[in-house]
Amino acid sequence: MQNASRRRVLIGLAAGVVVILAVTYPWIATNPYYRFVGTMTVMSMALAMSWNIMGGFTGYVSLGHSAFFGLGAYFTGITVTRLDMPPFGMAVAAGLFVAVLAVPIGYLALRTRNASFVIVTIALVYITGLLAQAWRGLTRGTAGLSLPRLEGFGRDDIHIPFYFAFLILLAIVFLVTWWISRSRFGMGLIAIREDEDKAEMLGVNTDIYKLTAFVASAAFVGIAGGVYAYWYSYLDPTFVFDVGIGLNMILMSLLGGIRSIFGPMLGALIIVPSSEYFLAQYGGSQFHLMATGLLLAIVVIVMPQGIIPAVESIIKRFRAPAPSIRESASESSPPPQPTKAAS
Amino acid sequence: MTYFATKELSRAFGGVVAVDEATVEFQQGKVNGLIGPNGCGKTTFFNLVTGMIRPDGGEITFKDGDLAGSRPHQVALAGIGRTFQVTRLFPRMTVMQNMLVAVRRRSIRELAANAVRGDDVARAEGWLERVGIEHLRDTEARDLSYGQQKLLEIAGLLMGDPELILLDEPAGGVNPVMVERISTLVRELNAEGKTFLVVEHNMEMVMSLCDHIVVFDRGAPVAVGAPQDIRKDQRVLEAYLGG
Amino acid sequence: MPSFDLLVQAGSVGILTGGVYALLASGLTLIFGVMKIVHISHAAFIILAAYLTYFISRDLGIDPLLTVVITAPLFFVLGMLVQRLLLSRLRENATMMSVLLTFAIAIVIEGGMGLLWTSSHRSINVSYGDSAVNLGDVRLPVDRILGFLLAAATLAMLFAVLRYSRYGQALRATIQHPAAARLIGVDAQTISAVGFGIGLATAAVGGAILAILVPFFPATHYAWIGRLMAIIVLGGLGSVGGAAIAAVAMGVIESLVLVSMDATWASMIFFIVLFMTLALRPQGLFGGRLAERF
Numbered sequence: 001m002q003n004a005s006r007r008r009v010l011i012g013l014a015a016g017v018v019v020i021l022a023v024t025y026p027w028i029a030t031n032p033y034y035r036f037v038g039t040m041t042v043m044s045m046a047l048a049m050s051w052n053i054m055g056g057f058t059g060y061v062s063l064g065h066s067a068f069f070g071l072g073a074y075f076t077g078i079t080v081t082r083l084d085m086p087p088f089g090m091a092v093a094a095g096l097f098v099a100v101l102a103v104p105i106g107y108l109a110l111r112t113r114n115a116s117f118v119i120v121t122i123a124l125v126y127i128t129g130l131l132a133q134a135w136r137g138l139t140r141g142t143a144g145l146s147l148p149r150l151e152g153f154g155r156d157d158i159h160i161p162f163y164f165a166f167l168i169l170l171a172i173v174f175l176v177t178w179w180i181s182r183s184r185f186g187m188g189l190i191a192i193r194e195d196e197d198k199a200e201m202l203g204v205n206t207d208i209y210k211l212t213a214f215v216a217s218a219a220f221v222g223i224a225g226g227v228y229a230y231w232y233s234y235l236d237p238t239f240v241f242d243v244g245i246g247l248n249m250i251l252m253s254l255l256g257g258i259r260s261i262f263g264p265m266l267g268a269l270i271i272v273p274s275s276e277y278f279l280a281q282y283g284g285s286q287f288h289l290m291a292t293g294l295l296l297a298i299v300v301i302v303m304p305q306g307i308i309p310a311v312e313s314i315i316k317r318f319r320a321p322a323p324s325i326r327e328s329a330s331e332s333s334p335p336p337q338p339t340k341a342a343s
Numbered sequence: 344m345t346y347f348a349t350k351e352l353s354r355a356f357g358g359v360v361a362v363d364e365a366t367v368e369f370q371q372g373k374v375n376g377l378i379g380p381n382g383c384g385k386t387t388f389f390n391l392v393t394g395m396i397r398p399d400g401g402e403i404t405f406k407d408g409d410l411a412g413s414r415p416h417q418v419a420l421a422g423i424g425r426t427f428q429v430t431r432l433f434p435r436m437t438v439m440q441n442m443l444v445a446v447r448r449r450s451i452r453e454l455a456a457n458a459v460r461g462d463d464v465a466r467a468e469g470w471l472e473r474v475g476i477e478h479l480r481d482t483e484a485r486d487l488s489y490g491q492q493k494l495l496e497i498a499g500l501l502m503g504d505p506e507l508i509l510l511d512e513p514a515g516g517v518n519p520v521m522v523e524r525i526s527t528l529v530r531e532l533n534a535e536g537k538t539f540l541v542v543e544h545n546m547e548m549v550m551s552l553c554d555h556i557v558v559f560d561r562g563a564p565v566a567v568g569a570p571q572d573i574r575k576d577q578r579v580l581e582a583y584l585g586g
Numbered sequence: 587m588p589s590f591d592l593l594v595q596a597g598s599v600g601i602l603t604g605g606v607y608a609l610l611a612s613g614l615t616l617i618f619g620v621m622k623i624v625h626i627s628h629a630a631f632i633i634l635a636a637y638l639t640y641f642i643s644r645d646l647g648i649d650p651l652l653t654v655v656i657t658a659p660l661f662f663v664l665g666m667l668v669q670r671l672l673l674s675r676l677r678e679n680a681t682m683m684s685v686l687l688t689f690a691i692a693i694v695i696e697g698g699m700g701l702l703w704t705s706s707h708r709s710i711n712v713s714y715g716d717s718a719v720n721l722g723d724v725r726l727p728v729d730r731i732l733g734f735l736l737a738a739a740t741l742a743m744l745f746a747v748l749r750y751s752r753y754g755q756a757l758r759a760t761i762q763h764p765a766a767a768r769l770i771g772v773d774a775q776t777i778s779a780v781g782f783g784i785g786l787a788t789a790a791v792g793g794a795i796l797a798i799l800v801p802f803f804p805a806t807h808y809a810w811i812g813r814l815m816a817i818i819v820l821g822g823l824g825s826v827g828g829a830a831i832a833a834v835a836m837g838v839i840e841s842l843v844l845v846s847m848d849a850t851w852a853s854m855i856f857f858i859v860l861f862m863t864l865a866l867r868p869q870g871l872f873g874g875r876l877a878e879r880f
Contacts, residue, residue: 061682063689108865114681115624115823119815120864122626126812127857134850184443191444194433197395203419203446203503243808247689254686286705286804290697296690300683301675 022167026160035159039231041272042163043224044252046170048264049177050220051249054213056258057186059193060110064121066246067128068098068218070237072225074132077145077235087147088165091226098222099215106214110207113196122243129241145235162231169227170265173220177261180213189213221249244292251296257306266307271295345404346371346538347507352401352411354391361387363562364401369555374529374539376553376570378546380583384562385542386428389511393425394418405507420446424505428512428542430492434485438476438495441484442467445502463502470498474528490521497528507538514545526552550574558582588845595724596841602730604837606799608830609737610792610810611817612744613785619761619824620781623673623684627692629810631786634695635661635793636802637703640710650710650798651736657790665786666779673782674775692807699804709801733795740791741830744784748826753780761824809853816856820863822873832871 021028022042029035047069055061072094079085079093109120132139139145150161180186188209191199200206229235249264252271257263279288303310348368354361362384369375377385390396392403394415403410405421413421433441443463471477474494479487484495493513500508510529514522526548529539543549549556550570558566558573560582566573573579588596610632617625638657643650672691676683714728748754759767760777768774796802817836821828836856844852863870 059682061685063685108861112864112868115618115622115685116819116864116868118624118682118685119819120860123812123816123857123860127854127861130850130854130857134848134854187440187444188446190436190440191433194435195431197415198427198431198433199444200415201393201395201419201425202444202500203416204444205414205416207414244693247686250686284701286697286700288697289693289700293690293692293694293697297672297687297694300687300690301672304683 026163032156032159035163037273037276039159039163039166040276041268042166042170043228044248044268044272045265046166046173046224047221047245048249048252048256048268049170049173050217050224051246052217052253052258052264053173053177053180053220054217055250056253056263057180057189057193058210058213060113060117060210060214061250062109062121062214062217063118063243063246063250064109064124065218065221065249066241066243067121067124068102068221069225069228069245070125070128070132070241071101072098072222073229073235073240074139074145074225075222076226076229077147078138080147080230081145087150087230088227091165091223091230094226095219095223098225099219102215102218103211106211106218110210110214121246125241125243125246129237132237132241139235139237142236142238147230147233147235149233150230159231162227165227165231166224169220169223174261174265176216176220181261185209185212247296248292251292251299254299254304254306255295257308257310260306260308263306263308270307344407346406347540348404349388349392350402350404352388352391352403353399354387354396355399360562362391362398365559365563367557367564367567369538369540369557371538372533372536373554374533374541374552376549376556377540377542377559378544378549378556378573379559379565383559383582385559386511387562388559389425389509389542392418393423393509416446419503419505422504422506423509424500424503424507425509426493426496426500426511426513428515430489430496432484432492432496432499435483437481437483438471438487439464439467439480441495441499442471442502445499447502447504467498467502470501474498475524490517493517493521493525497525501532505537507540508532510539510541510543512542512544514543514548522548591723592845593842596845597838598721598724598726599730600838600841601834602726602734602837603841604834605734605737606730606792606795607813607817607837608833609740609788609795611814611821611829611833612741612826613788613792614814615818615821615824615829616744616757616761616788616826617782617785618818619826620757621669621673621684621778622681622764623688624681624815625782625785626685626688626811627695627807628688628785628789629807629814630692630695631661631664631789632793632796632810633802633804633807634699635790636797637699637708637793638790639794639797640708643710650712650794651732654736654791654794657794658787661790662783662787665783668786669779669782670775674778692811696804696807703804705803705805707801707803708797710797712798715798729798733799736791736795740788744788744826747784753777757781757784813853813856816860818870819860820870822870825870825872828870828872 025038026035029038047065051062051065072091075094075097076087076090079090080087105124109117109124112120133141135141136143150158153161180189188199188204191202191204192206192209196206225240248271252267253264254267255270256265256267275288278291299306345368350366351364352362352366353364365384365388377388379385387396391398392410394410394413394417398411401411405423408421410418410421433444468477468480471480474497476487476491476494476498479491484492487495497510497513513525513529517525522545529541529552533539541549541553553570556568556570556573557564558576558579565578565582566576568576614625614628617623617628635657639650639653642648642653642656668691672687673684676687712729714732717728718725719728719731720726748758756767756772756777757780759770760772760774760781764774767777813836817833818829820836821830821832836859839855839859840852843855
C-alpha cells in the first residue's frame, strides 16, 4: 500500500515542521508583543483542548470552565503570596486542587442534563466569582491580588518561559486527548454523546465516565489558570471569573471542530491572533464583543460541525466515489426511518 | 432457583398506573413471550426490569439476586441485554463502532487495558457476519435501512455476552422476510442457551417462536401458558377485544 | 441580627421586588417551556428595553411606565423576527446550540448598546422616585409599588392569554407535550415565534420597570440572567406560575439577606438556592415531568 505509507511520511514531516515551528517561535517572533500574542494563543489552545475533553466527547457543553480557570489562578496566587510556594509548582498543584473540587461539583452538575446542566455550569462561574469577591481576607477581593514577577528575564523576554509552560501543558492535553480518542473510555464517552441511555443499557457506567472526563477537563483548565496567574501577575475576580473565558473555549472548539482532536487548537489558532489584531488596530472592547458574538452566531448556525469536518467532507467528495450500498437479496425493506438521536 | 421473575412490581405515572403489582415468572432457556393490547404496560415493564425507571414497589429477581433499584449498566453487566421499541443506535458512529461499545463483565485488569482489543473486533466481525451486515461495517449507523438497524441493534447487544435477552417488538415495522430472519436468529441463539423475553404484537411470530407466553392487561399478567393454551384462553380474548 | 421591624420592612419590599422578578422570569420560563431553549439573552433584551424606555420617556416626555405601550408591541415583533431569522435555523442538538446562539445574541446586544449609548450608568428619575406610602409600620416606596402593580397586571394578562386565547392554549399544549400538540395541528414554528414574541414583550415591560428602580449599563444583563435562571429553576423549568411564586420567594429572601448580611451575599443567595434546588429537587417546585430530562 504505497499510498498509505507515503501519506504517513508526509503527515510525519508536517507534524515535525509544526513542532519545530512551535518550539522556535519565541525566537522567530522578533518583538515582545508577538511573543505575547503567541503565548496567549498557546494558552487558548490548551484551554480549548481541555474543555473539549468534556464538551467534544460527551456532548455536555459546560459554560462553567471559567470557574476552574479562576480557581486554579487564585489557588496559585494565594499559595504563592501567602505561603511563599514556588509558582510553577503551585500551578501544577492547582490542577490537583481543582480536580478535587471538580468531583463533588461534577457529581452535582451531572445529575442534570442539557439545559439544566448548562444553567448549573453558568451558575458555577457566578458563585465562584462572588465568593472570590466576598472572601476578601483570602483573595483581597476586587482590590486585586498581585503575584511576584518571574526573576531573571528582561522585559523583552518575560513571555518566553510562560510560552513554553503553556506549550508543555498543551502537549500533555493533546496526548491525553489522543489517548482518549483511541481508547474504550473514549468510545464510551462518544456513545454517551450519541445516546446516553443506550450506552448505559450496553453496560457503560455513564456516571463514572462523565465525571472522569469532567474532572480531567477541569484539572487541566485549572493548571492553565495557575500558569496564567504567574504570567499576568495580577488577579481580579471580575476578570478571572468571567463567563467569556469559557465561552471563548467553546467558540474555538466549535470553530475548529469539536469532534476532531485538532479542532480546538485550530480554532484557537484562528481566533486569538486575529482577535488581538483587531484589538490592536481598532481598539474598543464593544466592537470586540460584537465581533465575538457575531462569529459565534455564524458558527452555530452555519457550521456547527466546525472547520475540520467541513474540510474533511470536501476532501471525501474529491476522492473515489462511495461504493453503492447494494441491498442483499432478502432486503426489500420499507423506506428507512430516522433513528432517535440523543436529545 | 428463580431465574427471572417479578413480585408485585408497580409503577405509576401521575395518576396512571402503568404496572400494577405484577407478579410473574419467566423460564430459563426458553423463548418467553410478553403480549397484550396497546397500553397494557409491556414497555414500562421492560423499562422497570432493565433499570431505566425506578419501581414504586415490588421486587425483580434475576438468578436469585434482586435487581430492583439497579442502574441500567448494572443490569447489563449482570447479563441482561435489551433492544428498544424504536431502534436506538449511535447514529453517527459506524456499524463496527456501534458493536464495540458494549461492555462485558471484565476483570479490573482488563478494564485498565482500555484499548480497543483485537479480539473484540474479531468477535464483532463474527456477529456482524452472522446477522448478515458485515459488508456495512464502516457505514454510519444512521445510513442503514430500518431492517439493517434492527439487526445491528441485536448484534450490538450480543457483544455484551448476555444470557437473558429482552426484545421490544423486534418485528415492528419490518417486512416479512426480515421478521423470518429475526425469528431464525432468535431460535438459533436460544438453542445455544440464551433465554429470551420477547414483547410482540405480531401474533404469528409469537405463536411460532415462543415456548411460554405471559399476557398482560392493564399493567398486570392475566394469563400464562403455552401458545396453544393462550390462543384459546377467554381472558386473553377479552383483554384484546374487550375492556 | 437586624430588628424584627427591619426584617418586616425588608420582607415587604422584597415582595414588591419579587413581583417584578416574577414578570422578568415569566418570559424566560415560557420561552423555555415552548421552545426548550435556555434563552441567555433574555436579560440583555430587558436591559435594551430599559434603555429604550429611558430615551423614549425622555424625548417624548411621558412617564417611563407608559412607554410600554410602544415597547411591548415592538418587542413582540422583534421576538418573532429573532425566532424566525435566527433561532429557527438551529438544526442538530438544538438545546446546547441554542445556549450558545442566545449567548451570542446577548453579547451582540451588549456591545451594540455600549457602542450606541456608552457604558455609563443610566437611571431614570421619576417624580415619585423618592416618595413612599406607609402601611402600618412599613414604608413602601411608591416606585416599587407601581412597578409591582404593572408587573402584576402584565402577568395577569399573560395568564389570561395562556388560559383563554387560542394561541395561549396552543402554547400550553406545546409546553406539556410537543408531539401531541403537533398532532392536533399546532404548527411548531408559528407557536415558537409567538411564544418568543410574548416572552420578549414581557421583557419590554420588565425593562421599563427596571429602568425606574435601579441603575443600569450594558453589562448589567449578566447579573440579571443569573438571578432569573436561579428563579426559573426553583420554580420549575417551563412553569410560569411556578416562576412567579419562586420569584416572590427569592425577592423576599434576597431582601432579608441584604439587611442581615451584605449585597454580595444577597447576590450569592440566588445561586445557593439554585444549587440546593438541583441537588434536592431538580424539577423545582412545580416542574414535574417536564423537567425530568432537562
